[in-house]
Amino acid sequence: MDEVTGEVMGEVMVKAEQVWKSFGQLEVLKGIDLEVRNGEVVCVIGPSGSGKSTFLRCLNHLEKINAGRLWVNGQLMGYRQRGDKLHELREKEVAAQRRDIGMVFQRFNLFPHMTALENVVEAPIRVKRQAKASAMERGRELLTRVGLGDRCDSYPSQLSGGQQQRVAIARALAMEPKLMLFDEPTSALDPELVGEVLGVMRELALDGMTMVVVTHEMGFAREVADRVVFMDGGVVVEEGPPSQVIGDPKHERTRAFLSRVL
Ligand code: ADP
Numbered sequence: 001m002d003e004v005t006g007e008v009m010g011e012v013m014v015k016a017e018q019v020w021k022s023f024g025q026l027e028v029l030k031g032i033d034l035e036v037r038n039g040e041v042v043c044v045i046g047p048s049g050s051g052k053s054t055f056l057r058c059l060n061h062l063e064k065i066n067a068g069r070l071w072v073n074g075q076l077m078g079y080r081q082r083g084d085k086l087h088e089l090r091e092k093e094v095a096a097q098r099r100d101i102g103m104v105f106q107r108f109n110l111f112p113h114m115t116a117l118e119n120v121v122e123a124p125i126r127v128k129r130q131a132k133a134s135a136m137e138r139g140r141e142l143l144t145r146v147g148l149g150d151r152c153d154s155y156p157s158q159l160s161g162g163q164q165q166r167v168a169i170a171r172a173l174a175m176e177p178k179l180m181l182f183d184e185p186t187s188a189l190d191p192e193l194v195g196e197v198l199g200v201m202r203e204l205a206l207d208g209m210t211m212v213v214v215t216h217e218m219g220f221a222r223e224v225a226d227r228v229v230f231m232d233g234g235v236v237v238e239e240g241p242p243s244q245v246i247g248d249p250k251h252e253r254t255r256a257f258l259s260r261v262l
């Protein structure tokens with residue numbers, strides 16, 4: 001039985017167990033339970049202020065949780081277990097855990113004084129100590145993969161929002177993450193640029209990347225997500241395949257939300 005459990009845990013990329021997070025008096029996450037399996041694409045939907053970004057930020061150590069447990073890629077985030085005691089990890093060890101997680105934000109956050117290629121190779125060279133030549137070669141491949149092979153030498157200000165966001169995706173991929181987190185990656189884009197970014201994300205999903213995507217793009221969620229999670233008021237209200245959660249929601253709160261965004 002243990003063996004079976006072990007095998008199942010090995011297939012789980014993210015496990016959140018009763019995750020609570022507050023900012024001062026404001027309770028934002030109120031016991032999130034969620035699992036993401038290897039290779040799975042999970043879309044998180046829900047009203048503004050429901051805690052979606054906070055949850056993603058907790059997954060990536062950008063916020064510290066107040067209670068509960070988070071595992072990513074088999075590691076308990078922020079802690080090491082010795083016997084039955086938990087010890088907080090040092091900053092360096094936390095940084096090592098974060099290295100396996102790529103994150104793409106609503107705003108593109110590229111370094112403005114660096115070209116697309118320099119943005120992509122910065123972390124592999126500085127953090128992973130990759131040799132410059134091989135990092136550059138790999139960076140060009142990644143930019144080609146997101147359709148920007150001919151824009152390696154462009155600065156962010158010379159690129160459209162959609163192109164900048166694709167550079168941001170390539171930059172995250174350059175660290176060879178095991179998990180990719182997307183926080184409303186198309187919300188800041190002009191409508192005509194949304195498709196090119198979703199297209200890159202769809203390709204990534206088809207390649208088997210494990211992804212958690214906070215999005216209001218219901219078409220994308222329906223088509224690409226293996227599972228949709230509806231969050232409201234700091235809890236997971238309902239989850240399931242897109243056809244069920246978006247197509248035939250069980251909860252009134254989900255229905256009310258969908259009627260506003262669809
Ligand atoms: P969502 O992404 O679903 O819109 P957020 O996770 O961004 O929701 O925010 C949930 C709530 O937490 C909001 O009320 C927001 O104002 C609050 N919040 C988020 N980050 C902070 C912070 N650093 N300090 C104080 N309050 C915050």
Ligand code: MG
Nearest residue numbers: 052053054183
């Ligand atoms: Mg948000």
